[in-house]
Amino acid sequence: MMSFDISSHYQKAVIENVRFWQRRIFDDKMAIDQWRPQHEAVWQAVEAGLSYAAAQAEAAAFAVALLPTIERWGVWPDWLLLIDKALALTLTPNLQIRLRLTQGQLYLFNRNFNDAISLLETALVQAGQYQNQELITLAHYYLTNAYLGDKAYAKARDHAAKALDLLTPNQLEIQAALYNSLGLIERETGKFAASEAWFQQALALWEALDKPTQLARSCLNLSVVYQEQRRWARAKACYEQANVALDSTDSVVDKLKALNELGTLQYMTDDLPAAVKTFRQGVVAASQLQGMYHLRGSLTHNLGNALLAMGHWIEARGFLEKSIKLWQQANDALERANSIGTLAELFEAQEEWALAAFTYGQALELLGSYPDHPWAQKLNAQFEAAQARCAVLAG
Amino acid sequence: MNPVTDLSLTQLRKDVHAAFKHWHTVDAKTDHLLADLLLVQNKRHELEPQTPAARRLSTNQVLLDGLEQLEKQKPQAAALLKRRFHDQQTIRGVSQRLSLSEDQVKHKQREALAQISTILYALEMEARDAYKVRLESQLEAKSYTQLFGISNLSDRLLALLITDASPWVITLVGIGGIGKTSLANYTVRRAIHSLYYEEVIWLKIIHSAKYSHPLAGPEQTFQQLITQLSRRLLPALPNHTPYTQKLQQLQQLLKNQRYLIVVDNLELKEDTAYLLSELVTLAMPSQFLLTSRLPPADHAGSMTIRLPELSEADSIGLMRHYAGEIGFLQAANAPEEDLLPIFEVVGGNPFALKQLVNLAKVRPLPTLLASLRERPLQTGEAIYQHILKETWRTLSNDAKAVLTIMPLAADGGMDPEQILALSGLTQAQLWPAIDELNGRSLLEVRSSNIWERFYGIHRLTELFIHSLLNNDEL
Numbered sequence: 001m002m003s004f005d006i007s008s009h010y011q012k013a014v015i016e017n018v019r020f021w022q023r024r025i026f027d028d029k030m031a032i033d034q035w036r037p038q039h040e041a042v043w044q045a046v047e048a049g050l051s052y053a054a055a056q057a058e059a060a061a062f063a064v065a066l067l068p069t070i071e072r073w074g075v076w077p078d079w080l081l082l083i084d085k086a087l088a089l090t091l092t093p094n095l096q097i098r099l100r101l102t103q104g105q106l107y108l109f110n111r112n113f114n115d116a117i118s119l120l121e122t123a124l125v126q127a128g129q130y131q132n133q134e135l136i137t138l139a140h141y142y143l144t145n146a147y148l149g150d151k152a153y154a155k156a157r158d159h160a161a162k163a164l165d166l167l168t169p170n171q172l173e174i175q176a177a178l179y180n181s182l183g184l185i186e187r188e189t190g191k192f193a194a195s196e197a198w199f200q201q202a203l204a205l206w207e208a209l210d211k212p213t214q215l216a217r218s219c220l221n222l223s224v225v226y227q228e229q230r231r232w233a234r235a236k237a238c239y240e241q242a243n244v245a246l247d248s249t250d251s252v253v254d255k256l257k258a259l260n261e262l263g264t265l266q267y268m269t270d271d272l273p274a275a276v277k278t279f280r281q282g283v284v285a286a287s288q289l290q291g292m293y294h295l296r297g298s299l300t301h302n303l304g305n306a307l308l309a310m311g312h313w314i315e316a317r318g319f320l321e322k323s324i325k326l327w328q329q330a331n332d333a334l335e336r337a338n339s340i341g342t343l344a345e346l347f348e349a350q351e352e353w354a355l356a357a358f359t360y361g362q363a364l365e366l367l368g369s370y371p372d373h374p375w376a377q378k379l380n381a382q383f384e385a386a387q388a389r390c391a392v393l394a395g
Numbered sequence: 396m397n398p399v400t401d402l403s404l405t406q407l408r409k410d411v412h413a414a415f416k417h418w419h420t421v422d423a424k425t426d427h428l429l430a431d432l433l434l435v436q437n438k439r440h441e442l443e444p445q446t447p448a449a450r451r452l453s454t455n456q457v458l459l460d461g462l463e464q465l466e467k468q469k470p471q472a473a474a475l476l477k478r479r480f481h482d483q484q485t486i487r488g489v490s491q492r493l494s495l496s497e498d499q500v501k502h503k504q505r506e507a508l509a510q511i512s513t514i515l516y517a518l519e520m521e522a523r524d525a526y527k528v529r530l531e532s533q534l535e536a537k538s539y540t541q542l543f544g545i546s547n548l549s550d551r552l553l554a555l556l557i558t559d560a561s562p563w564v565i566t567l568v569g570i571g572g573i574g575k576t577s578l579a580n581y582t583v584r585r586a587i588h589s590l591y592y593e594e595v596i597w598l599k600i601i602h603s604a605k606y607s608h609p610l611a612g613p614e615q616t617f618q619q620l621i622t623q624l625s626r627r628l629l630p631a632l633p634n635h636t637p638y639t640q641k642l643q644q645l646q647q648l649l650k651n652q653r654y655l656i657v658v659d660n661l662e663l664k665e666d667t668a669y670l671l672s673e674l675v676t677l678a679m680p681s682q683f684l685l686t687s688r689l690p691p692a693d694h695a696g697s698m699t700i701r702l703p704e705l706s707e708a709d710s711i712g713l714m715r716h717y718a719g720e721i722g723f724l725q726a727a728n729a730p731e732e733d734l735l736p737i738f739e740v741v742g743g744n745p746f747a748l749k750q751l752v753n754l755a756k757v758r759p760l761p762t763l764l765a766s767l768r769e770r771p772l773q774t775g776e777a778i779y780q781h782i783l784k785e786t787w788r789t790l791s792n793d794a795k796a797v798l799t800i801m802p803l804a805a806d807g808g809m810d811p812e813q814i815l816a817l818s819g820l821t822q823a824q825l826w827p828a829i830d831e832l833n834g835r836s837l838l839e840v841r842s843s844n845i846w847e848r849f850y851g852i853h854r855l856t857e858l859f860i861h862s863l864l865n866n867d868e869l
Contacts, residue, residue: 002792004792004795004796006795006799006860006863006864007864009795009796009799009800009819010799010800010802010864012819013799013800013803013817013818013819014803016816016817016819017800017803017813017816017817020813020816020817038805038807038810040805040806040807041804041805041807041809041813043805044803044804044805045803048803077626314419314421314448314451314452314455315452315455317421317446317448317449317452318446318448318449318451318452318453319452321446321448321449322449
């Protein structure tokens with residue numbers, strides 16, 4: 001029997017493992033999700049690759065290419081440490097910058113905006129030093145969303161404008177995504193007409209690019225703009241368009257977001273029993289998802305709010321208390337303030353004046369961190385008046 | 396937890412009636428909350444924090460689920476219960492609305508409560524079955540078909556586990572391959588059937604040098620444990636949550652509910668007192684079951700159970716059973732005196748006994764035993780390494796090609812397509828190689844459903860491969 005060179009065989013296997021998973025994941029993009037149960041094996045392949053000099057660059061590049069898949073699978077916490085390991089290696093500047101951008105996005109998925117911004121700003125500077133147009137554009141694009149998440153709207157707009165300036169004609173997906181982000185920025189700052197215009201541009205591009213999931217997201221975003229303006233027919237049309245687009249996809253999270261919008265529409269048009277049923281469906285389905293605190297917080301709050309409107313106080317209270325905890329995990333103090341304020345409304349409805357006044361106070365304390373935010377200003381006025389009212393009744 | 400393991404439909408009817416009567420009650424009392432039902436406890440998990448309102452809501456949601464089912468079967472019965480308890484209509488009010496006498500309403504109410512109790516009873520039994528299946532699926536796949544010499548030990552361990560008293564941390568100690576993991580696996584399955592635990596978590600500590608954060612001491616071990624535990628028990632916790640906050644939240648969880656945390660393959664080094672004191676702080680009523688090759692220091696609230704080697708009789712029983720499994724019928728039917736020499740050389744260590752029976756299928760046993768006798772080895776693990784070296788020499792190159800790449804498998808194992816790609820074998824070569832390794836008990840099957848096959852290797856085999864890769868002498 002010929003002798004067996006174990007070391008050489010193992011090293012080849014390490015390199016082949018990275019390539020094997022690249023083939024599996026990217027050769028048939030329609031069937032990516034079938035590998036989700038083996039995401040640990042993918043992680044393992046990259047980790048082993050990063051430990052061998054001959055495989056490091058390939059493993060690091062694979063990790064960068066995996067970003068959309070990692071987001072889709074919701075497994076980003078495990079990858080933060082691995083990207084850290086890759087960043088400590090001696091790799092080409094191009095790969096280093098891409099890794100930093102990837103890490104920044106992973107922090108963004110985790111709603112850790114501070115770390116995301118820090119990494120992405122560093123990547124932007126590095127990309128500038130190497131005059132890499134593609135990476136500079138990508139950095140601006142990611143920073144748009146990071147600052148949007150952090151509610152630093154002026155900076156978000158600024159980066160979006162710079163990204164749009166640098167885009168090449170073949171970067172239509174990023175262009176559409178930026179239009180969507182600008183739509184969100186204008187929506188959150190109360191500029192509904194501008195927001196509508198941006199979303200319409202995003203929709204046109206998504207349709208041309210045949211991207212149903214992204215189209216549905218922009219539809220739902222636009223639906224909220226119409227709801228804010230009480231343009232119910234248009235809001236409903238947007239919702240229906242999103243639903244049609246999502247039918248052909250496997251995106252559980254987007255379908256739940258659509259359900260959330262439907263429930264909101266039903267609530268705003270006073271169809272409370274339908275709204276409760278819709279939100280309940282959403283809360284149950286979302287409870288199966290790992291993480292996704294923001295979506296779960298939204299569904300849970302909306303259910304509690306709808307139950308409160310129907311006078312079902314016990315149920316409402318349970319869901320509102322749960323949503324407060326979810327907002328904390330989602331790192332969204334503004335939404336948490338809203339849920340606390342809604343809980344205060346419940347206490348007020350139950351004529352628990354002292355408790356209501358105290359709870360309004362808790363909400364107002366959180367709102368103090370957002371003096372310039374239009375929604376925060378509106379909630380502030382509402383809760384201040386309510387607190388004063390309850391304080392008088394409490395005696 | 397515990398749900399009442401013997402659930403009586405008669406008692407459930409009374410409890411369900413009480414729960415309905417208190418539909419709108421939010422207070423600190425618990426006797427009208429159906430708290431013994433697994434259905435209610437599952438709902439509570441979804442609705443943390445556990446305020447009185449959340450607890451009441453959990454019970455009401457279970458009742459609503461029951462009403463939904465009742466509505467499909469007997470819509471009028473469901474409607475009656477909703478009117479009476481959800482809408483708080485009096486008997487008189489309902490009788491007037493339905494043009495029935497009050498006695499008739501009471502009678503129909505009793506019937507409806509009996510019907511919904513039957514529904515909830517069936518749902519509860521389904522939930523309990525699902526609980527057992529779910530918890531068992533979180534354990535490692537069984538690596539044994541039959542265990543020898545451990546039934547008394549398992550009974551002792553089970554009694555310690557399903558008791559709300561110290562010890563809170565139990566460590567199974569013994570040399571590698573003695574059966575610690577198998578004993579833990581077998582006994583925990585028995586504990587699951589008692590419905591004692593809220594949740595069972597099986598963690599494996601990674602020791603391989605290939606990982607970026609190798610264990611450096613008990614503090615790092617504990618931190619790794621906390622990180623793994625928080626990922627499993629607090630999946631909604633953001634990744635950027637500081638370590639101390641994770642620890643605090645875990646402590647709250649483990650103190651409020653009864654979890655069994657199994658930590659397999661823990662290599663306890665010096666200053667184990669630190670590790671044990673931290674685990675005992677987290678425990679009560681939750682418990683920790685550890686497996687380790689090294690014994691920990693004594694600590695209040697903890698206990699060590701040492702796994703002895705198998706007796707001569709159990710060793711021979713194991714060898715015969717195993718020989719039958721691998722088709723080595725000569726050994727399976729051999730008289731005791733033919734098998735005794737194996738026991739005399741390697742002792743009652745299951746892993747070593749199996750490996751030697753395996754080797755004896757392809758090589759003359761007297762030569763093997765002679766080589767082991769010539770080099771007296773101090774520790775059990777040195778014996779394994781020697782046996783594995785001998786085994787390695789007898790493997791075909793194709794089998795070596797497969798075994799070499801197995802350390803690259805994730806915890807869940809490697810599927811055949813991946814083995815094919817990494818081993819560099821052809822399809823025609825692959826299955827004979829896998830069969831050869833399976834036949835030599837060098838591959839473990841780690842699949843979670845009947846049709847899938849994922850393969851892995853024992854920790855000792857992995858250590859052996861790494862020693863070869865590190866250019867140890869062969």
